[in-house]
Amino acid sequence: MPKELTQIPKDDFTRLFTDDIPLFDTRSPTEFEQGAFPHTDSLPLMSDKERELIGTCYKNKGQDKAIALGHDLVQGKIKEQRLAKWLEFIKKHPDGALYCFRGGLRSQITQQWIFETSGINYPRIKGGYKALRRFLIDETDRIMAKVTPIVIGGQTGCGKTLLLDKLHNKIDLEGLANHRGSAFGSTTTAQPTQINFENNLAIQLIKQQNQTLLTFEDEGSNVGMVHIPQCIQVKTSMAELILLDATVEERLKVSMDAYVIDMRRDFIVQDSENGFDNFANYWLKSLEKIQKRLGLERYKVMLTLVNDALSLYKEQGDSTGFHPVVKELLVGYYDPMYNYQIQKKMDRVVFKGSADEVLAYLNDKSIY
Incomplete structure (x- = not known):
C-alpha cells in the first residue's frame, strides 16, 4: 500500500482541461447541478439527504461524530453500489481523476475505498472543486489581459x-x-x-x-x-x-x-x-x-x-x-x-x- 495516495496539484490543472481529462465529482447531486466542469460525471459519495444529516451532525456534535454517521449511512449495499459506479468509471477512464469540494474528506474517503477494493491508486484533485474553480477564474483574467x-x-x-x-x-x-x-x-x-x-x-x-x-x-x-x-x-x-x-x-x-x-x-x-x-x-x-x-x-x-x-x-x-x-x-x-x-x-x-x-x-x- 502506498504511503500516500496520489493527488493532482495545481501545476497540472492546465493539462486536465486542455486534454479533456475525464473527472468524477464526489459532491452531492445538488452541488454538481449548481456548477461543475465539462467531461465530468456526478458520482457522489453521499446523497443530498445524507449530506444534510451529516452536516447537521457536524454542526452539533463535531467532526468525529459526523464521520462516524457518514460511515453508518454509507455502508453495505449502498457502499457497494457506489463503489461499483466508481470502478465502472475508472475502467472507462483509467487516466481520469476525482474531486470533492475542497479536496478533503469526501474525496479522500472515496479514493481510499477505491484503493482498498481494487488496489487502484486513482488520483484526486488537490484542493478539489474550489481550487479548480479558482484556477479557471484566475486564468480567464490572465489570458484576457494578454x-x-x-x-x-x-x-x-x-x-x-x-x-x-x-x-x-x-x-x-x-x-x-x-x-x-x-x-x-x-x-x-x-x-x-x-x-x-x-x-x-x-x-x-x-x-x-x-x-x-x-x-x-x-x-x-x-x-x-x-x-x-x-x-x-x-x-x-x-x-x-x-x-x-x-x-x-x-x-x-x-x-x-x-x-x-x-x-x-x-x-x-x-x-x-x-x-x-x-x-x-x-x-x-x-x-x-x-x-x-x-x-x-x-x-x-x-x-x-x-x-x-x-x-x-x-x-x-x-x-x-x-x-x-x-x-x-x-x-x-x-x-x-x-x-x-x-x-x-x-x-x-x-x-x-x-x-x-x-x-x-x-x-x-x-x-x-
Whole structure:
C-alpha cells in the first residue's frame, strides 16, 4: 500500500482541461447541478439527504461524530453500489481523476475505498472543486489581459455566428451560453448555470491561450441570462470592430433558418407530440418580451401575423407566413436599435464587408 495516495496539484490543472481529462465529482447531486466542469460525471459519495444529516451532525456534535454517521449511512449495499459506479468509471477512464469540494474528506474517503477494493491508486484533485474553480477564474483574467480581441459586429441576421463557425481563433460566447443573444435567442434546451458558463468559457480561453488574436462576436454584458465576465466586457469594448454586411434578403434567409425552420425541427425532435405547440409558445412568448418596445398597436399587428404564420405552418407545413414577421422584426425593430448602438462604436471599426471579404481580411491577420 502506498504511503500516500496520489493527488493532482495545481501545476497540472492546465493539462486536465486542455486534454479533456475525464473527472468524477464526489459532491452531492445538488452541488454538481449548481456548477461543475465539462467531461465530468456526478458520482457522489453521499446523497443530498445524507449530506444534510451529516452536516447537521457536524454542526452539533463535531467532526468525529459526523464521520462516524457518514460511515453508518454509507455502508453495505449502498457502499457497494457506489463503489461499483466508481470502478465502472475508472475502467472507462483509467487516466481520469476525482474531486470533492475542497479536496478533503469526501474525496479522500472515496479514493481510499477505491484503493482498498481494487488496489487502484486513482488520483484526486488537490484542493478539489474550489481550487479548480479558482484556477479557471484566475486564468480567464490572465489570458484576457494578454490576448488581443477582434470583435465581429453587424445587423441582426447578418450571419455573425455562421462566420464565427469558420474561424479557428475564436471564442463563441453565444454557443457557450446556449443562447443567440436576443429576445428570440433562447433554444430548445436550458442555458447553463452562470458557474458552468464561466467554467466552459475559461477552458476555451485556456485552449486558445497561445493565440495572439482572438475573435469574439459583439455582445452586451449578458447573453440571455448569463453574465459575461467583466474582464472580457472591458477588453472587447475597446477592441477593433469588424462589421459584417449582408442584404435584407440574406439576413431574412439566415433568420428564417435559425428562428423558424431549425427551431421548429429542434422542438419536434425534442418532443414529437408537443413539439409544434412548444415552438408556437416560443414565438408567442418571445414576441411578448418586446411588447413594450413595439408599442401596443404594433404588437397587436405582429401578434396577428405570428398567429397566422403558425396556423399556416402547422396546417400546411408552409413556413412562408413568417417572412413578413421576420422581415419586420429585422428592419422595423432590430435595425433602429442597431443603428443607434453602432454609432457609438464607429471609431473602432477597422473593416466592413461581406462574409467572404471579412474572411479574406481575417486571413491576412492569420485568424481564418
